[in-house]
Amino acid sequence: MIFFKNDYGAGAHPHVFQALAEHNLMPADSYSHDEYSVAVTEMIRALTGQAEAHVHFIAGGTLTNLVCLAAFLRPYEAVIAADSAHICVHETGAIEATGHKILSVPAxxxxxxxxEIDKVVAFHETDQMVLPKVVYISDTTEMGAVYTKAELQALRACCDAHGLYLYIDGARLAMALGSEYNDLSLQDIASLADAFYVGGTKCGALFGEMVVILNEALKPHFRFIMRQHGALFAKGMLLGLQFKALLQDDLYTRLGSMADAWGQKLAAGLKAKGYSFAYTPVSNMIFPIVTTAQAEALAKHVLFEKWLDNPDGTQTIRLVTSWMTKQEDIDGLLQYM
Amino acid sequence: MIFFKNDYGAGAHPHVFQALAEHNLMPADSYSHDEYSVAVTEMIRALTGQAEAHVHFIAGGTLTNLVCLAAFLRPYEAVIAADSAHICVHETGAIEATGHKILSVPAxxxxxxxxEIDKVVAFHETDQMVLPKVVYISDTTEMGAVYTKAELQALRACCDAHGLYLYIDGARLAMALGSEYNDLSLQDIASLADAFYVGGTKCGALFGEMVVILNEALKPHFRFIMRQHGALFAKGMLLGLQFKALLQDDLYTRLGSMADAWGQKLAAGLKAKGYSFAYTPVSNMIFPIVTTAQAEALAKHVLFEKWLDNPDGTQTIRLVTSWMTKQEDIDGLLQYM
Amino acid sequence: MIFFKNDYGAGAHPHVFQALAEHNLMPADSYSHDEYSVAVTEMIRALTGQAEAHVHFIAGGTLTNLVCLAAFLRPYEAVIAADSAHICVHETGAIEATGHKILSVPAxxxxxxxxEIDKVVAFHETDQMVLPKVVYISDTTEMGAVYTKAELQALRACCDAHGLYLYIDGARLAMALGSEYNDLSLQDIASLADAFYVGGTKCGALFGEMVVILNEALKPHFRFIMRQHGALFAKGMLLGLQFKALLQDDLYTRLGSMADAWGQKLAAGLKAKGYSFAYTPVSNMIFPIVTTAQAEALAKHVLFEKWLDNPDGTQTIRLVTSWMTKQEDIDGLLQYM
Amino acid sequence: MIFFKNDYGAGAHPHVFQALAEHNLMPADSYSHDEYSVAVTEMIRALTGQAEAHVHFIAGGTLTNLVCLAAFLRPYEAVIAADSAHICVHETGAIEATGHKILSVPAxxxxxxxxEIDKVVAFHETDQMVLPKVVYISDTTEMGAVYTKAELQALRACCDAHGLYLYIDGARLAMALGSEYNDLSLQDIASLADAFYVGGTKCGALFGEMVVILNEALKPHFRFIMRQHGALFAKGMLLGLQFKALLQDDLYTRLGSMADAWGQKLAAGLKAKGYSFAYTPVSNMIFPIVTTAQAEALAKHVLFEKWLDNPDGTQTIRLVTSWMTKQEDIDGLLQYM
Known part of the structure; x- marks a missing residue:
């Protein structure tokens, strides 16, 4: 079976794995007090130009989102997110389980x-309603789209106008930064967001995500919230080591770029064969529209996810590439479509 | 100022107040173990034909909704509700604060x-998503609409098909039962719902709501959940006394009917003057469409709520009648519109 | 049966009931925006000498405690309380249900x-542990004890030393203020606590408690938290009216004093008959030690609560007086003991 | 510096690491649907003799505890635990953050x-109190003690008598099973507990814990709760792979045994030098009593944790061995003490 199911099917990039191997039997301080984690904080501060940035490591994406929102919101405050957002749909109510409402908007x-943010804020004007306080976005989005610098600046301005925090879910930040459609740098992101996370699981790491907090108001006691949610990793050095390897020589973005390049090749191939797409293909997630018969035939040879049943009887499917995708995978897939 | 702001502005119906007065200085058992509360349970069982119904009393509507949903749902389960539902919009995230997601549907x-329920259930098919488990409706609705027997039966069948509980917020159940558009009896409601509440605050009581639980699965340990949320009233006799008075000679429904009758007079008067309505007026909440100038002029003489800014520049306002409304209030209002 | 079970068995003091009766059919603004609630705020500011005090009304004690602690604590913060405290033992985990740990101390x-506070603070020194932030006390305590001014000042100093808030559960504040052993004024309490509540349910009100917030840091968005927990009372005027009546001519403290006086008479009678007490009787809750046979005999004529089985085979029982207690109740009780 | 600080300072046993290395670039199904995780379930069923056991994998211990208790308890239910238990003291209120009270008992x-369980159950008899439902123990305990078979059977009988679930935190189950003082087999544990977890982080794994659920009542929808708390690991294969390696040829218990053996050598050496212990040394955590001067001197050469200040001015310190401890570490330590 050819694997286009997701970008977190396998392990770590060899450079990352090598780092884990080299230090495997060397004890280090626990709970992210180790030297690698400390070094990564310094690297991130240099890379973002934010000398006071706080850096934390968490083992997975849902855990990261719920910890951040639990930390950033007071009980009566809510987060605004796209109705397709991961936190809205695919985290089994993780945010609500921390007590907070998600105000979903069409996207x-x-x-x-x-x-849409303006509308939500205007509507929530009394103490009978929750108070919108955080805007959650993901880059790339659930549909693989990439925010432009102008779009992110506009969101920042909107947040400033309403006293909202801007939090970016970067589960696929590598693929955002690595996309040819991207004009945002890591510095831009760090200067526009109040907090964001750099996703390792989906690009190069064995596992793990890195939270970067910029806004002073969001920094205090973050580790308490992490530990309360089981998110302060005992062997924090494992996470420090991996992100150190990923940040060296910009490996992280280069891997994202590779994933995107395979995605673009795939999209080009499908386009050439006459397929259309539910969303413009700009990164590593490609959403072709197929007939049910095509989907069934494909499923015999390729691992992928069905995304949507369309009203006209067709299906949107999701094909995901990664830095590990190979030309033969693309060729194989195109042969079966 | 003429009062059309809501139906909970004043105190209790004289019969209810009289009951409180008569027993004011007589100590009774606490936490709803008093004789009046016990008597009301028997009355409800007789009135609904449900000999095993459990009855509980809670001081207010939001508290009732959050206690019921906290009791009926497991952590990963969600409640389906209209996007205009009170629990969605006007309870400051009370349901989410108990950890549960509300799946809102267009209504x-x-x-x-x-x-709409079918669609939500079909969409939520994996453990990445919450599990829909309760359907929340209110009768009358936030817009004053009244469910027909056929509609409620269809909802019941839908819930049965999907293994969902049906919970009815009856904050204005009196006005539903009392409406000339209603064909549901209390017995119907008790046979179709898994649980519902009978709202006293908005119709005749000084304060208080009465929860009726029909489904065996929802009965155990309900008092524990009540107490955990501060909803087990120390002087439960106050609530028992009031509902005893309200159920006697069907006072409750008769008061709802009076509220509706005033609402219909008001609607007829407005219609005669050429006003149109955002929602068909069938109970005690009337939503005429007015110009901004009209709204401003009216606000000098009448207490009411603005409901919506319409896209065409007009406004929808909300006028609410109650059993206490008087002909002179209607006349006065019509004179200013 | 003679009633010594508790101090919330019956309704309101006639003056309070009269206020409710007079305004029963007069609509007022809802959710504590009514004129009576506003007037009470002014009265409290005058009585406490705290011109910026915020005043809120909540229907019951457990609800008040959980709302206050949910409002005052961040998720990782905890409340220190006596191991016998109402929030520790008798609220079905209401505080934990808002996500907060109670750090109980021997009392x-x-x-x-x-x-004991010092010890708890010293022990909680890392991010592996919750952060103590509020000290919860009740006056009178669960055992009917009364804090002296010196004791409260010492607690205040201790809280200041550790950066803790001091919150006083005043379910029986009337009986504390009214006790002959008390040397605290309402001004003292308002100047020493960060927030406290004045309990109406157990002394003179039909129902209801009044929260007074002194510390600026605890004031913002309190109504949002109230509403989220179903504690913002729709007919707030009912609560405003009652506390207005209770504060007039110091009715509230006078009723507490009456309750205490009956308690002291009862204690004197029991002492004369040779009974000893589990806790020194200083207010309206009296805890004599009896044999099982005595308890059983008494239960045939008197309503009371068993408090504790003692290791020596005896029992501690709780007898509670109120402003409604009568000489014949005392005489009757003493006759059966 | 010689490392005796904890047993989770370094990475994985070489066999475990090798398994990760071999499959690193081979994509597998996600969220524990991979073949390795499935194989481990079969291994556990065979090893425990429980053919219907459910097996789940979670990245860390606090996360495991909070997920299990959130899944096993209804909102008003509580967990009984030793006052020294990890969930009581060292998880920053993680259990309370899921809404549940911990009823701590002296241990x-x-x-x-x-x-102690009997006493707690007897005390909690009304709906004013939480309902005890789970007994949480850890084996080894926080003090390194090991439960005997007779003790665990007595706990099981006690739980059965009261309708309680028995849950075992096995963060150091390897060291319990591997101790010369242990007479429990994995089969015994699986037949006596309702659920338990096998800790990998502290014995041989790079990271990860394995939950085993025996009681049918606790199985449904566990994955929903996991995901809601961010505990369903995307790359579940990493956990499956590791536990497959740990269970092969009983590596897990053998590593625990090695850790214990080093602990016993260390204890013997300290005893020979005249040290006494706060708790009898039976596994890999050793708690000698030292003077402040001794502790300070030792801290120049050895990494360890201070455990307690003793009333007599001495200190209890904690020294932890692991399968990685070497004879030279022991010799070095003894030289400095």
């Missing part, structure tokens, strides 16, 4: 628009 | 449609 | 000692 | 006694 290719 | 005049 | 007659 | 060397 375009998974992107949140300032005008 | 017609605040009514939930089985087809 | 003397239900009183929290600064030395 | 002997961290062991919960049936008599």
């Amino acid at each position: 375009v290719d998974g992107k949140v628009l300032p005008a | 017609v005049d605040g009514k939930v449609l089985p087809a | 003397v007659d239900g009183k929290v000692l600064p030395a | 002997v060397d961290g062991k919960v006694l049936p008599a």
Whole structure:
């Protein structure tokens, strides 16, 4: 079977794995007090130009989102997110389980628009309603779209106008930064967001995500919230080591770029064969529209996810590439479609 | 100022107040172990034909909703509700604060449609998503609409097909039962719902709501959940006394009917003057469409709530009648509109 | 049966009931925006000498405690309380249900000692542990004890030393203020506590408690938390009206004093008959030690609560007086003991 | 510096690491649907003799505890645990953050006694109190003690008598099973507990814990709760692979045994030098009593944790061995003490 199911099917990039192997039997301080984690904080501060940034490591994406939102929100405050957002749909109510409402808004290719934020804020004007306080976006989005610098600046301005925090879920930040459609740098992101996370699980790490907090108001006691949710990793050095390897020589973005390049090759191939797409293909997640018969035939040879049943009887499917994708995978897939 | 702001502005119906007065200085057992509360349980069992119904008393509507849903749902389960539902919009995230997601659906005049439930259930098919388990409706709805027997039966069938509980918020159940558009009896409601509440605050009581639980699965340990949320009233006799008075000679429904009758007079008067309505007026909440100038002029003489800014620049306002409304209030209002 | 079971068995003091009766059919603004609630705020500011005090009304004691602690604590923060405290034992985990740990300490007659707070604070020094932030005490305590001014000042100093808030559960504040052993004024309490509540349910009100917040840090968005927990009372005027009546001519403290006086008469009678007490009787809750046979005999004529089985085979029982207690109740009780 | 600080300072046993290395670049199904995880379930069923056991994998211990208790308890239910238990003291209120009260009991060397459970159950008899439902123990305990078969059978009988679940935190189950003082087999544990977890982080794994659920009532929808708390690991294969390696040829218990053997050598050496111990040394955590001067001197050469300040001015310190400890570490330590 050819694997296009997701970008977290296998382990770590060899450089990352090598780092784990080299230090495997060397004890280090626990709970992210180790030297590698400390070094990564310094690297991130240099890379983002944010000398006071706080850096934390968490083992997975849902855990990261729920810890951040639990930390950033007071009980009566809510988070605004796209109706397709991971926290809205695919985390089994993790955010609500921390007591917070998600105010979902219609989105375009998974992107949140300032005008929708304006509407939500205008509507929530009394103490009978929750108080919107965080805007959650993901880059790339659930549909693989990439925010432009102008879009992110507009969201920042909108958040500033309403006193909202901007939090970016970067589960696939590598693929955002690595996309040819991207014009945002890591510095841009760090200067525009109040907090964001750099996703390792889906790009190069064995596992793990890295939270970067910029806004002073969001920094105090974050580790308490982490531990309360079981998110302060005992062997924090494992996470420090991996992100150190990923940040060296910009491995992280380069892997994202590779994933995107395979995605673009795949999209080009499908386009050439006449397929259309539910969302414009710009990163490593490609959403072709197929007939049920095509989907069934494909499923005999390829691992992928069905995304949506379309009203006209067709299906949207999701094909995901990664830095590990090979030309033969693309060729194989195209042969069966 | 003429009062059309809501139906909970004043105190209790004289019969109810009289009951409180008569027993004011007579100590009774606490936490609803008093004789009046016990008597009301028997009355409800007789009135509904449900000999095993459990009855509980809670001081207010939001508290009732959050206690019921906290009791009926397991942590990963969610409640389906109209996007205009009180629990969705006007309870400051009370349900989410108990850890549960609300799956909101588009509704017609605040009514939930089985087809929307079907869609939600079909979409939530994996452990990445919450599990829909309760359907929340209110009768009358937030827009004053009244469910027909056929509609409620269809919802019941839909819930049965999907293994869902049906819970009815009866904050204005009196006005539903009392409406000339209603064909549901209390017995019908008790045979179709798994649990519902009978709202006293908005119709005749000084304060208080009465929960009726029919489904065996929802009965155990309900008092524990009540107490955990501060909803087990120390002087439960106050609530027992009031509902005893309200159920006697069907006072409750008769008061709802009076509220509705005033609402219909008001609607007829407005219609005669050429006003149109955002929602068909069938109970005690009337939603005429007015110009901004009209709204401003009216606000000098009448207490009411603005409901919505309409896209065409007009406003929808909400006028609410109660059993206490007087002909002179109607006349006065019509004079200013 | 003679009633010594508790001090919340019956309704309201006639003056309070009269206020409710007079305004029963007069609609007022809802959710504590009514004129009576506003007037009470002014009265409290005058009585406490705290011109910026915030005043809120909640229907019951457990609800008040959980709302206050949910509002005052961040998720990782905890409340220190006596191991006999109402929030520890008798609220079905209401505080934990809002996500917060209670750090219970051994107490003397239900009183929290600064030395115990010091120990708890010293122990909780890392992010593996919750952060103590509020000290919860009740006056009178669960055992009917009364804090002295010196004791409360010592607690205040201890809280200041550790950066803790001091919150006083005043379910029986009337009986504390009214006790002959008390040397605290309402001004003292308001100047020493960060927040406290004045309990109406157990002394003169039909129902209801009044929260007074002094510390600026605890004031913002309190109503949001109230509403989220179903504690913002729709007919707030009912609560405003009652506390207005209770504060007039110091009715509230006078009723507490009456309750205490009956308690002291009862205690004197029991002492004369040779009974000893589990806790020194200083207010309206009296805890004589009896044999099982005595308890059983008494239960045939008197309503009371068993408090504890003692290791020596005897029992501690609880007898509670109120402003409604009569000489014949005392005489009757003494005759059966 | 010689490392005796804990047993989770370094990475994985070479066999475990090798398994990760071999499959690193081979994509597998996600969220524990991979073949390795499935194989481990079969291994556990064979090893425990429990053909219907459910097996789940979670990245860390606090996360495991909070997920299990959130899954096993209804909102008003509580867990009984030793006052020294990890969930009581060292998880920053993680259990309370899921809404549940911990009923802490005095314990002997961290062991919960049936008599204490009896007392807690007897005390919690009304709906004013939480309902005890789970007994949490850890084996080894926080003090390194090991439960005997007779003790665990007595706890089981006690739980059965009261309708309680028995849950075992096996963060150091390897060291319990591997201790010369142990007479429990994995089969015994699986037949006596309702659920338990096998800790990998502290014995041989790079990271990860394995939950085994025996009681049918606790199995449904466990994955929903996992995901809601961010505990369903995307790359579940990493956990499956590791536990497959650990269970092969009983590597897990053998590593625990090695850790214990080093602990016993260390204890013997200290005893020979005249040190006494706060708790009888039976596994890999050794708690010698030292003077402050001794502790300070030792800290220049050895990494360890201070455990307690003793009333007599001495200190109890904690020294932890692991399968990685070497003779030279022991020799070095003894030289400095």
